[in-house]
Amino acid sequence: MTEQTNKINLLNEGIIPIYEPGLEELVKKNHKQKRLIFTNNIGNAIKKSDIVFICVGTPTNKKNNSANLKYVYQVSKQISKYINRYKIIVIKSTVPFTTGDKIEKIIKKKNNKKLFDVVSNPEFLREGEAIRDFIY
Incomplete structure (x- = not known):
């Protein structure tokens, strides 16, 4: 598995690699509603x-x-x-x-x-x- 693929998998699991106020909730909400996808x-x-x-x-x-x-x-x-x-x-x-x-x-x-x-x-x-x- 490449580093890029690993990052994509983590994002699809809701694991955000950086901290930014409000980012985790925003990503999870939009990913769940299929408005945001992570793919290579x-x-x-x-x-x-x-x-x-x-x-x-x-x-x-x-x-x-x-x-x-x-x-x-x-x-x-x-x-x-x-x-x-x-x-x-x-x-x-x-x-x-x-x-x-x-x-x-x-x-x-x-x-x-x-x-x-x-x-x-x-x-x-x-x-x-x-x-x-x-x-x-």
């Missing part, structure tokens, strides 16, 4: 979802101090393979301004029907306030 099957997850979040690392390129968007573009290509109906694709990763347009082009290459919109909701995290900041 990206195809199944995308097909069943209304909203798809892109939350991947964007490490800094040391040569020119720019964001490395390799992972953002990789996951965008994966998303494009499984869009079966309208989706909202939310970019949570910290990315440059025009990245949403590039993601849209990547997805349109594979999926020429406009069954999606790309929106940005960049991370703004304060320890102990993540739930409150996300909701309000």
Whole structure:
């Protein structure tokens, strides 16, 4: 079993690996109501979802101090393979301004029907306030 699979299994059992006020109750409630799933099957997850979040690392390129968007573009290509109906694709990763347009082009290459919109909701995290900041 990989470390990723182990984490997914723990989340499906309701075991949250971090502490954030209100997080455990929120996750358990939405998981029980099948509004939140934990899986490493990206195809199944995308097909069943209304909203798809892109939350991947964007490490800094040391040569020119720019964001490395390799992972953002990789996951965008994966998303494009499984869009079966309208989706909202939310970019949570910290990315440059025009990245949403590039993601849209990547997805349109594979999926020429406009069954999606790309929106940005960049991370703004304060320890102990993540739930409150996300909701309000």
